[in-house]
Amino acid sequence: MDARPVRPRTPTDALLPYALIAAVTGLDMVVGATILLALLAAPPALAAVGSAPRQVLLVGTTALLACLAAATVNGIPASQRAFVAYGAVVAVTAAGAYASGAHRRAEAHRRDAEEHRRRAERDLAAAQAVADVAQNVILGPVPARNGSLDLAVSCTSAAAGARIGGDFYEAIPVPGGVRVIVGDVQGKGLPAVTGAVAVLQAFRESAPAAGNDLLAIADHIEERLARRTGGDEFVTAVIADCSHTGQVTVVNFGHPPPLVRRADGTTRLAEPDLPGLPLGLPFRDADGPGTCVVRLRHGDRILFYTDGTAEARNRAGEFFPLQERGALLDRQDLAEALTDLRRDLAEYTGDPLDDDAALLLLRFAPTPADAPAPPPRPKTRMRPAPPARTPRR
Known part of the structure; x- marks a missing residue:
């Protein structure tokens, strides 16, 4: 008309x-x-x-x-x-x-x-404003810089008029580095959002106190999920311990493996030898969750993502070639790199995403100020000089 x-x-x-x-x-x-x-x-x-x-x-x-x-x-x-x-x-x-x-x-x-x-349009703007507030409360900001690590995040929802969904991320500073979780709750809509809230609460409670035991964090999350639904809910996730020295330990619970983008332009997946079961399933009854250790060098990046990115398809039914798009992560500004990746993903699919998509990009960029201080030198006790002898005549 x-x-x-x-x-x-x-x-x-x-x-x-x-x-x-x-x-x-x-x-x-x-x-x-x-x-x-x-x-x-x-x-x-x-x-x-x-x-x-x-x-x-x-x-x-x-x-x-x-x-x-x-x-x-x-x-x-x-x-x-x-x-x-x-x-x-x-x-x-x-x-x-x-x-x-x-x-x-x-x-x-x-x-x-x-x-x-x-x-x-007014109702949608009001709903998006509420969703923005909810996203800030549920997901929250992550530190843009922590020690030798730079971080940026992005999360988009497939639900019309919403900015949040069942995908989630969190990065909590701990002594010696940052502890990260990126995951996806089964289902969509409000039940998935409440499931993501439960997982994030459990992670925030346990991550700072878990020491070097990432499985203790997973146990705490599973206990929270079991109390919520009686064991009928599961979550795919990766939990990673990112050290200021560049070592990243990834425990994978049935989730797409993180993408490692080296400073020399090579790309690989941080894929464990043994894939793990999702949280909420008896992963300890199996052979245990898959664990992978990555050693980052200066300028290397690692991208954590959800299946909304990994399983996006074009109109011919072909999956989004994430590894081939690794060069999009090379921008100096990490937030702009994620924006470029989202734009490229939308152009590849040709349609709005039919699944939520969360992204967390981490870069290892130590500076001289991040180097550990040398240990103090032991104090030596000064002895008084002996009195000068006078020659005998």
């Missing part, structure tokens, strides 16, 4: 059909040729453009009376030519009134649709 605004009618527009009636009637009476009477069907058609049906009928009635008056003056009020003129005026008036009514109804529908669109 054409959404262009309609020009408001002016007094000149309203008087123009009557002026045309007067001109045609006067010319017909002067010339005396009834052939001009058929032209009186034009004013109702002109009035139908932008006028209400009542105004069209008023103009048509005036034109019909003028046609009858002109035919009477010419002495042929009941002739065949006069009746053709009468019929033309009546037919055009009826058609004009119907068209005017249809146009009015369409214009009213357009205005209603426009108001509905604006109201929906």
